[in-house]
Amino acid sequence: MTNDLASRASEFGLTPNEYALLVEGVGRTPTLLEIAVTGALWSEHCGYKNSRPLLRTLPSEGPQVLQGPGENAGVVDIGHGLGLAFKMESHNHPSAVEPVQGAATGVGGILRDIFAMGARPIAVLDALRFGPLHHPRTRFLLPGVVDGIAGYGNAVGVPTVGGDLQFHDAYLENPLVNVMALGVMPVERLQSGTVGDVGNELLYVGSPTGRDGLGGAVFASADLSTASSEDRPAVQVGDPFLEKLVLEATLELIERDLVDGVQDMGAAGLTSSVAEMAYRAGRGVHLDVARVPRRESGMTPIEIMLSESQERMMFSVHPSQRDAVLEVLARYELEAAWVGQVIEGDRFQIYEGETLHADLPVALVNEAPTYTREGIESPAIRTARETAQPLPPLGDPVTALTTLLAAPGIASTRAIWERYDHDVRTDTVVAPGAADAAVLRIKGTPLGVAATVDQNPRYCRLDPFEGARLAVAEAARNLSCVGATPLGVTDNLNFGNPERLEVYYEMQQAVAGLREACLALDTPITGGNVSLYNEWRDGDATIAIPPTPTVGMVGKLEDVRRHATLGLKGAGDQLLLLGWTRDELSGSAYAAHLHGNETGTPPRCDLDLEARVQRATRELIADGLVETAHDCSDGGLAITLAEMTLPHGVGLAANVAAGAEEGCSLEGMLFGESAGRIVIAVPARHEATVAARLDASDVPWHVLGRSGGSDLVLRWNDARIRIPVETLRTAHEGTLPEVLA
Amino acid sequence: MLACAETKAEGDSATNMPIAIVRFPGSNCDQDAEWAFRDVLGVDVTLVPHASHELGPVDAVVLPGGFSYGDYLRSGALAARSPIMQAVTAFANRGGPVLGICNGFQVLTEARLLPGALARNDHLHFTCKDVHVRVETDAAPYFTRTYRSDVLTLPVAHHDGRFDADDETIARLEGEGRVALRYVRSDGLPDPSANPNGSRNDIAGILNETGNVLGMMPHPERAADDLLGSEDGLKILGSLVDTLAGAAAGASA
Numbered sequence: 001m002t003n004d005l006a007s008r009a010s011e012f013g014l015t016p017n018e019y020a021l022l023v024e025g026v027g028r029t030p031t032l033l034e035i036a037v038t039g040a041l042w043s044e045h046c047g048y049k050n051s052r053p054l055l056r057t058l059p060s061e062g063p064q065v066l067q068g069p070g071e072n073a074g075v076v077d078i079g080h081g082l083g084l085a086f087k088m089e090s091h092n093h094p095s096a097v098e099p100v101q102g103a104a105t106g107v108g109g110i111l112r113d114i115f116a117m118g119a120r121p122i123a124v125l126d127a128l129r130f131g132p133l134h135h136p137r138t139r140f141l142l143p144g145v146v147d148g149i150a151g152y153g154n155a156v157g158v159p160t161v162g163g164d165l166q167f168h169d170a171y172l173e174n175p176l177v178n179v180m181a182l183g184v185m186p187v188e189r190l191q192s193g194t195v196g197d198v199g200n201e202l203l204y205v206g207s208p209t210g211r212d213g214l215g216g217a218v219f220a221s222a223d224l225s226t227a228s229s230e231d232r233p234a235v236q237v238g239d240p241f242l243e244k245l246v247l248e249a250t251l252e253l254i255e256r257d258l259v260d261g262v263q264d265m266g267a268a269g270l271t272s273s274v275a276e277m278a279y280r281a282g283r284g285v286h287l288d289v290a291r292v293p294r295r296e297s298g299m300t301p302i303e304i305m306l307s308e309s310q311e312r313m314m315f316s317v318h319p320s321q322r323d324a325v326l327e328v329l330a331r332y333e334l335e336a337a338w339v340g341q342v343i344e345g346d347r348f349q350i351y352e353g354e355t356l357h358a359d360l361p362v363a364l365v366n367e368a369p370t371y372t373r374e375g376i377e378s379p380a381i382r383t384a385r386e387t388a389q390p391l392p393p394l395g396d397p398v399t400a401l402t403t404l405l406a407a408p409g410i411a412s413t414r415a416i417w418e419r420y421d422h423d424v425r426t427d428t429v430v431a432p433g434a435a436d437a438a439v440l441r442i443k444g445t446p447l448g449v450a451a452t453v454d455q456n457p458r459y460c461r462l463d464p465f466e467g468a469r470l471a472v473a474e475a476a477r478n479l480s481c482v483g484a485t486p487l488g489v490t491d492n493l494n495f496g497n498p499e500r501l502e503v504y505y506e507m508q509q510a511v512a513g514l515r516e517a518c519l520a521l522d523t524p525i526t527g528g529n530v531s532l533y534n535e536w537r538d539g540d541a542t543i544a545i546p547p548t549p550t551v552g553m554v555g556k557l558e559d560v561r562r563h564a565t566l567g568l569k570g571a572g573d574q575l576l577l578l579g580w581t582r583d584e585l586s587g588s589a590y591a592a593h594l595h596g597n598e599t600g601t602p603p604r605c606d607l608d609l610e611a612r613v614q615r616a617t618r619e620l621i622a623d624g625l626v627e628t629a630h631d632c633s634d635g636g637l638a639i640t641l642a643e644m645t646l647p648h649g650v651g652l653a654a655n656v657a658a659g660a661e662e663g664c665s666l667e668g669m670l671f672g673e674s675a676g677r678i679v680i681a682v683p684a685r686h687e688a689t690v691a692a693r694l695d696a697s698d699v700p701w702h703v704l705g706r707s708g709g710s711d712l713v714l715r716w717n718d719a720r721i722r723i724p725v726e727t728l729r730t731a732h733e734g735t736l737p738e739v740l741a
Numbered sequence: 742m743l744a745c746a747e748t749k750a751e752g753d754s755a756t757n758m759p760i761a762i763v764r765f766p767g768s769n770c771d772q773d774a775e776w777a778f779r780d781v782l783g784v785d786v787t788l789v790p791h792a793s794h795e796l797g798p799v800d801a802v803v804l805p806g807g808f809s810y811g812d813y814l815r816s817g818a819l820a821a822r823s824p825i826m827q828a829v830t831a832f833a834n835r836g837g838p839v840l841g842i843c844n845g846f847q848v849l850t851e852a853r854l855l856p857g858a859l860a861r862n863d864h865l866h867f868t869c870k871d872v873h874v875r876v877e878t879d880a881a882p883y884f885t886r887t888y889r890s891d892v893l894t895l896p897v898a899h900h901d902g903r904f905d906a907d908d909e910t911i912a913r914l915e916g917e918g919r920v921a922l923r924y925v926r927s928d929g930l931p932d933p934s935a936n937p938n939g940s941r942n943d944i945a946g947i948l949n950e951t952g953n954v955l956g957m958m959p960h961p962e963r964a965a966d967d968l969l970g971s972e973d974g975l976k977i978l979g980s981l982v983d984t985l986a987g988a989a990a991g992a993s994a
Contacts, residue, residue: 150867154898155808157769241767241811333766421869421898423963424806426773431970441968443776561968741864 005029012039018369025364033350033358036302038365040268041275044532047368050498051530054511062524064487070280072113072193072264073183074526076487078556080445083187085119088127088180088453088490088552089266090531094236095177099144103177104152104238105310110181111158112264112313115247118191118254119183122427123440124153124420126163126179127453127492127550131172133408133739138167141175143740148238149179150419155240156247159428160420161438161451167408168457170545173536178492178529180453180552184442189254193273194281195316195342196260202274202287202340203259205329206246206312208295209270209304212236242311249332250313258325261316271305273314274340275348279366284347287340289357301350301357316342373498375505385462388586388600394667397638397714398721400594402731404635404671405642407593411735419740434647435565436478436631439557448560450484453552456634458587459602461546464506468513468549469605473675474633475553476521480614481629481678483563483621484555489518491528491551496535496544503535506547514549520607521614523553557622564621564680566630567647571708573628574687575652576701578613578694579677581637581660583668589634590671602673609676609700616699617678625690628681638670640679641704642712645725646732651709657716659702669716681707757989759785760981761799763829763845765820766791770806770842770962777962778803781975782982791823800985801838801883802829804845806898806960816859816901817847826852838883838981839954843899846946846956855949855956856914857906862899863939869898871971872937874922874945874959875929881921881952883984884977892929893922893973895959897937902958904940904947914947922946922957 009019012035022030022038030038041047048055060068066083067075073087091106107124114121126149130138153160158181195202253259261281263273270292278285289304299307317325322338329336343349348365350358394400404410417432429448430439437452454475460467476486491514496503518525535544557563585591586600620626632640637656645651656669664672682690694701705713712723760778764771771788779786789796791809796802809820820826826848833839833854841849849855862868871894879889906914914920922945924936936943938958946957961974 147866154867154869154900155767155769155811157807239811241808241813244767244769244808418870419867421867423869423896423898423960423969424769424773426776426963426965426969429968443780740866 005032005035008032009035009039012036013043014039018042021369025361031358033301033305034360037271037305037358037360040271040306041365042368044530045267046272048530049368050371050532051493051507052370053372054507057511058515058525059519060524060526062522065524065526066187066190067526069527072116074488074490075117075190076526076554077187078447078449080447081187082442083119083185083190084449084554085114085117085183085185086180086490086552086554087113087527088178088492088550089113089529090492090494091177091179092174092494092531092534095145096174099141100148101237103145103148105236106177106179107149107152108238108240108243108310109266110179111156111243111247114181114183115250116191116193116262116264117183117185118189119185120251121158121181121183122425123182123438123451124158124160124179125438125451125453125552126160127455128163128165129171129176129457129548130167131169133167135172137172139739145177146416146419146740152238152240154421156244157424159422159424161422161428161440162432164453165409165413166457168546170543174534174545176494176545176548178550180490182449182451182554191254191262192280193263193277194261195277195283195285196281198283198342198344200260200316200318200342201322201338203315203317203325203336204292204312204339205315205334205336207239207242207309208293208335209307210295210309211299211303211307212309236308236310238310245332245334246311246313249329249334252328253315253325258321258328259315259317263314265312265314267308269306269308275362275365277314277316278348278362284343284345284362285340286343286349286351288351288353290353291337291339293335293337301352305350373501373504375508376501377505378502381461384599385601389597391585391591391595391597391667397670398723401638401642401723402727404590404593404639405728406731406735407589408735410589410635410639412732413736414733415736415740429560430482430563430565434567436481437484439482439560439563441560446559448557448563450479450482450555450557452478453550454478455548455550457546457548458592458598460510460548462587462602464509464547465513466602466605467547468510469517469607470602470675471549471551472514472517472521472523473605473607473610475551476523477610477614477631477678479553479555480617481564481631483618484557485618486521486523486553486555489523489525489551489553491525491549492531493528494531494534494545494548494550496533498532503544510547510549517607521611562622562624564627564629566628566644568644568650568652568681568707569628569648570650572684573681573707574684575654575704575706576680576682577659577677577704578616578680578699578701579609580674580700581664581669581672581677582674583664584672584674585668588636588671588673590636590667603675605675612697612699613676613678616694616697617680620680620690620693625686626680626682630679632677632679633673636671636673638714641714642728644679645712646729649710649725650707651711651725652705652707653713654705655716656714658704666716679704757784757985758798758800759787760801760803761787761789761796762803762805763789763825764791765809765823767809767811768805768807770960774803774805774962777965777978781965782979784982789825791820791825794824794828796828796832801981802832804841804848806843806845809844809848815851817844817851820848821851830854833954836951836953840981841956842960842962843958846958847901849954849956854954855947856910857904859901860903860905861901862903867900868937870896870937872897872959873925873927873935875925877920877923878918880918881948881955883953883981884955885921885980888976888980891976892925892927893976894964894971895961895974896963897959899958902938902940904944906941911941915942919948920944921948921955
């Protein structure tokens with residue numbers, strides 16, 4: 001019997017050693033339900049067993065942090081008595097199997113994390129990673145993921161305001177769907193996912209429990225090649241209408257102070273919500289699965305406990321508030337059931353009626369064993385980085401520019417964001433495509449909040465440490481380009497199988513890079529998500545995704561009317577480059593898209609220069625001196641300048657050699673991706689003031705040229721190119737619509 | 742044409758009564774409409790739940806956008822059968838002004854307060870973007886009385902926005918001047934590229950026979966603040982508010 005159970009433990013994701021730990025922890029042979037519950041809680045998805053030691057090294061503190069890691073979402077103070085809740089989460093594996101529902105339920109889950117904190121969701125952003133755009137697999141996945149996000153977010157009525165779309169061969173079978181949500185709340189409504197005091201009752205609210213999503217947490221923690229087809233029912237189906245009702249009811253319960261604790265039922269459903277709430281309170285729980293609403297008959301306690309049916313919440317309610325809570329839920333026509341009580345002691349007890357099926361120490365199941373390894377860099381990656389393959393000659397710069405402007409990852413994403421309702425709630429001040437970050441106002445205050453998601457797969461593949469630093473730097477730069485001061489980060493750490501030492505190495509390096517950059521730019525990480533085992537088999541080869549530490553960053557504007565967008569507003573503005581252009585083409589979009597070359601060292605990230613350039617940009621915007629700014633990232637300065645002409649059809653003439661270091665190649669001037677660069681447009685009347693301010697703040701700056709005309713004119717030394725803005729527009733807008741038709 | 746004072750059937754106050762915004766389960770533009778009327782235009786607003794059988798004393802009714810009941814059946818079909826819709830129908834039949842925006846327009850057609858139907862967009866996808874609409878009539882005293890031939894920039898955000906009806910109905914709508922809004926280019930001229938959903942005759946909004954019920958797919962409440970890019974929606978919402986204020990002043994004189 002014991003041996004039989006030990007072998008069954010592996011079905012629930014427990015290794016033999018972990019099973020032994022469980023036996024030791026309970027002091028007897030565990031029941032099958034205990035094994036199932038522990039397996040779910042000790043999965044990577046819930047227990048972070050491979051990542052927790054690394055995550056502990058990340059900075060999470062700062063005067064602005066109201067809630068750091070460990071709750072449903074992080075919260076930062078934005079003044080005026082308000083908190084900004086934000087969090088990012090992945091739905092990678094479900095989206096690989098069923099893109100529409102996989103992505104849709106990803107939106108649903110992250111929204112519940114936000115309103116469980118007491119915050120009203122105000123925006124969604126998505127970071128999506130796919131294989132080559134024109135591969136049939138991508139043409140199946142991408143439209144499905146977009147439809148899933150649109151279908152859910154649009155119906156709930158939360159605008160999807162921004163995102164980041166990147167392509168790389170290694171995402172082909174294992175796309176990434178990382179979704180970030182933001183919410184705003186009065187600070188005093190900040191909630192905790194706790195059971196509260198002994199005697200409180202646990203109230204289950206929302207969708208009845210079915211067999212859908214069974215074992216999803218375990219599924220998400222296994223690699224796709226072995227798990228996907230058999231686990232098809234592990235993908236859940238979303239109901240945004242129900243979510244909307246649950247959202248409104250939850251916020252009303254919190255606003256009227258009728259509940260002591262709130263938790264969304266996400267990964268591992270009832271199991272993790274109840275276990276985590278008990279752990280945070282340091283209490284025991286008595287749960288009766290017989291009282292859990294079900295949509296199917298004959299469900300076993302294990303199925304009920306592990307189901308990941310969507311749109312479910314758990315509340316802890318003081319007995320005196322029972323009737324008031326039920327009245328609210330009835331008004332929203334929501335199903336609810338009293339499923340347990342908070343008890344003295346430290347036991348997580350699961351009953352079915354009178355029968356006790358599990359009796360586990362709360363701390364044991366919440367403190368998954370952790371694994372640390374010493375990673376080893378992949379020799380192939382090291383060789384690719386240390387042996388940069390030379391690039392062929394540039395050829396025609398006009399062709400190179402228009403090709404790059406149409407390249408997946410740079411081309412306009414209009415075809416995607418026009419499917420998202422980005423205006424609902426009437427707070428979207430800067431809509432998708434108009435600037436480097438989204439900006440939302442907070443009605444009733446002068447405030448704005450800004451948000452962005454960033455990461456470059458090529459940089460991270462070649463050098464995960466530098467790639468992670470660059471992701472943080474770019475996110476902060478994007479916020480600075482709309483005039484927002486960065487406040488905090490939510491990270492989504494997507495990697496392959498951490499048991500492989502070369503993947504673990506990537507995790508170690510990426511986390512170290514995040515740590516350094518977040519400390520330097522004063523953006524504590526208030527929470528996030530880890531998604532491992534993102535790999536697939538291609539014949540005999542195992543392909544891991546590029547290390548993908550997605551950075552979601554939020555910031556604030558004291559006066560939302562003082563913000564910047566990327567489009568040139570009219571003729572006659574002086575164009576300045578802040579920062580330096582170095583001959584950095586390794587890992588660039590130019591090298592990848594025009595020459596299929598992904599070798600060498602990615603651009604260096606000078607965090608001190610970044611901080612100075614970004615602060616100067618923010619201050620110029622906040623003081624009303626500048627309302628046009630755009631950073632240099634994928635595709636370099638030439639792409640930045642081209643993109644600035646598009647929104648309002650205003651051309652420009654610029655000397656791309658300005659600000660280029662001695663000996664920089666023409667390709668480097670045009671398409672090099674040196675970090676820490678921002679282009680601003682300065683109205684003529686402010687030129688002298690801006691120049692003096694930049695000198696005083698020790699920011700390198702260079703005059704590129706001026707806005708005007710209907711062409712993009714780039715010159716260097718004694719040569720120049722001229723491209724009509726409408727030609728650029730055709731290139732930029734032409735790529736994605738066909739795939740999304 | 743109906744005299745405006747007659748709409749004050751449920752009250753006798755000379756001052757304005759609130760504008761009712763009906764909240765169906767799944768409405769998600771109710772707060773946006775509330776903000777536009779109350780915070781921008783400064784009029785009283787009351788949110789009326791779908792389960793209510795009465796509107797109470799109100800001057801006008803707004804059916805907001807969203808996904809009522811998830812729109813899992815035909816868009817607006819379930820909401821049209823909510824208890825409150827009997828009261829809305831009675832209010833409209835007495836000549837009271839009713840504005841349906843997006844999902845509200847779909848509800849009005851499902852409730853047969855307006856003819857035709859809103860079918861799936863011809864490209865089959867949800868679409869959210871700014872469009873241009875031309876005001877086509879001055880026969881709607883509550884909504885567009887002084888703005889005929891204006892071209893307004895308004896956002897659309899819908900999956901089922903393609904207005905369709907049988908030929909006879911279309912001919913009647915056109916012949917009676919009941920096409921209130923039409924999708925056009927920014928210069929006011931019709932063009933297939935200006936129509937975001939394949940609506941027949943580029944129809945973006947229509948009136949009932951008596952001109953007091955307007956259904957429109959674009960969102961005027963989303964174009965009520967230049968910080969968000971356009972104030973053109975205020976021409977429609979403000980027209981309603983001005984008319985009601987004029988009626989109140991007339992009644993008290």
